[in-house]
Amino acid sequence: MASTTDLAAEPAPLHKHPYHLVDPSPWPLAGAFAGGAFVLGIVLLSHYGIHWMLYLGVASVLATMFFWWRDVIREARTPGMHTPVVRIGLRYGMALFIASEVMFFVAFFWAYFHFALYPQHVSGAAEAVWPPQGIHTFDPFGLPFLNTMILLLSGCTVTWAHHSLLHNDRKGLIAGLALTVLLGISFTTFQVIEYSEAPFAFTGGIYPSTFFLATGFHGFHVLVGTTFLLVCLIRASRGAFTPERHFGFEAAAWYWHFVDVVWLFLFVCIYLWGAGDIMEH
Template identity: 45%
Template sequence: MLSNMRNPFHLVDMSPWPFLLSISVVCLAVGFVDWISGNSLVLFLSAMVLFLMGLFQWLRDVVRESNQGWHTSYVAGSIRLGMILFIISEIFFFFSFFFAFFSCSLVPGIEVGGVWPPVGIVSLNPFSLPLLNTAVLLGSGVSVTWCHHAMFCGNRMDATFGLIISILLGCYFTFLQVCEYMECSFTIADSVYGSLFYVMTGFHGVHVILGSVMLLVGLFRLVNHEFSSERYLGLEVSIWYWHFVDVVWICLYLCVYWWGGSI
């Protein structure tokens, strides 16, 4: 009798996108290190194109599953729980880098001159471009919250405007981050400070790009009337992820740019 009962869950089809995305992330990391070390930008840009292509294709399949009615209340609850667990894993991911940063900065070794920032490192002014980046990302957090509230109230027009503003600010943040890297007087090979700085900000930049793509997919679905005030799961988890990106950047700005660059 149990075999005849309807299962609220479904088995997804075989997909090449997770494998393609994992390969592109590895190439993206290698290309990023190659670029900031003063070499060619070709590998980084090629990996970025591959990453965005795989991500869009994967999200396309998820959207198709939703439109076909596979995202029942049970599946939606599991997706929300999965996103919460994913964000928790990302918190511990960044926590490892912050732990390494404080371990090196609070008790600097003799190999870096016994001071922090290390001898020969000229850190960025936290009240110049990094402060602008912070204002831009916090502004995107406000606009995406406006979008979330408008979506909850059924105001599609305000939700669309808020989402467009958030995406534009996210893209502007990425552009400013590239400009910041071009202004840096140190590279990833310049002591532990350069390594930690570029790894922490670089991984955060990848998360901003990922969040921007998720919000962009949500915008397309919102414009195509695929969301309602009762069902907007894809947009909801994207907004959760964007708030996580905002909080990580605040910690990066306070710890790495402001405190870590002046002690």
């Protein structure tokens, strides 16, 4: 919530109410067509080997994201638009988005624990055990543990950046964000190495399917979060954030902490609790 001093310093709303009425924008419609082209591209590539539609869809989605968020940043810089009430609404929106992401991962954990607790439901299994016979799992205290330490450290660095911003320490803000981005890139690099050394393939049964879906989608979220923080780093270097107005960075920090927590559950449940015969190095 904004303090009394912040409210007094706020410019008057542009309308007779504190809410922000968005001007007509082409980006929702453009985003719908871009998303449709992207999905159609996946279908054409999967069934007919046609690539160009997928490339067009990806380029269209990225362009829509860039221009749409550019307009949002411009709105935030316009006095009287992002009033305290509007900023509260933005916080509620981000909180609900993260809640929907939680439910997204609940589905993967549900699938994993269904077969882990009831291995007799695995079709074609000669024996009701989990992991299934013939599956060698990763050593949880190898690369998975290293990636756990990397994400925990990144949670500390992004908190350092947030603390520096609140105290108007621009150097600390930039240093903390830069370290967090580097740690995010390091996590992704080690996960790629881990996947390249995996003793099972995605099509090798229910264990590889649940493993790659859960950890792979988490890896995708790390990429999104790293990009999110990289944009914040660029904006911070340009002086876009102040101790009073920095919700863009705050939302990125929330998202990054969410990614950290999900990985802790993945590490404990899949790598540690679900470990079987460890693959040979």
